[in-house]
Amino acid sequence: MTAVRRVGIRGTGACVPERVLSNDDLQKMVDTSDEWITTRTGIKERRIIADDKATSDLAIEASEKALADAGISAADLDMIIVATISSDYVIPSTACLLQSRLKARHIGAFDIQAACSGFIYAVATAQKFIESGSAHNVLVVGAEALSRVTDYQDRASCILFGDGAGAVILSDQFERGEILSVDLHADGDGEDFIKIKAGGSRHSASHQTVDGREHYMRVRGRDVYRFAVSRMVELVESARQRHPDVALGLVIPHQVNLRIIESARDRLGLQDEQVYVNIDRFGNTSSASIPIGLDEARRAGRLDGEQGKLLVMCAFGAGLTWGAVSLKW
């Protein structure tokens, strides 16, 4: 019998657009205020993609950085998985665009759609291919141009979202970040919590759907709030229980709302510095938020003292979906 291979993080990279959309800017667009946004969400600014760019442009930059960090070239990749809800096109997938632009071999390349939990789902999928010996190096990307599906006339949602991409190279050759477990969940009963109603096969694009602004994301903020707090608590608790012998170091949660993160942190009895937060600068970038956070934390030396400790990445989002990846750093 072949032994199951160990899988870890060989490299990371991230990319955010240069353009900043501040709370003051939003104040000029909808009936809101910096004070409301800051106290209710913790967000001060978010990044917005240039008019002539799309999700794959952010993904490619994050991927090239992750490849360089891993010390491998695109030719060494065995698979590409992109998590996104804002792909360049309905078809082809953003992963195929990346395969071409990176000049990778004709390897498997596909997108995964699990909304804000997409990166967690993508890592879980990649891990299985490496673990089974079907792949050595897999590029996993979370990339979003959420500004393209955000309604800047809807004050309840437009304050939340930003654009960006993060990438990791998962590999059977690694120094840090061995994956210990993955934990995936879904509950479609919550389909209306976060939804883009039109553009799919139920309400295909028409003048009527465009006039009704139905191709933009709608959120039931209060419902998502309650859901996200309890799921974050459950996911981290479950990670602790699965790995009782590894001390919990850092949690990198999906950046959904500072109050949600702080409320879960308090219920979990964690210290401030045990929970990574960058929502003030980037807002909610859906599937990109965790890999951006991981890359930032690593490069800023925030993981230097975490050797041998448990690092939990956890996410929750539309679907509903939620999930976590536990790593030993």
Ligand SMILES: CC(C)(COP(=O)(O)OP(=O)(O)OC[C@H]1O[C@@H](n2cnc3c(N)ncnc32)[C@H](O)[C@@H]1OP(=O)(O)O)[C@@H](O)C(=O)NCCC(=O)NCCS
């Ligand atoms: C969206 C969110 C910030 C709203 O905060 P909240 O404290 O729940 O606020 P509510 O939705 O209850 O709204 C409270 C009031 O503020 C108003 N309000 C909503 N958006 C506002 C804005 N941008 N500026 C000013 N007032 C606003 C509402 O109209 C409401 O007014 P009312 O009491 O007169 O009816 C919060 O619920 C949240 O972050 N939810 C999760 C985020 C999410 O859904 N993410 C997407 C998927 S991951």
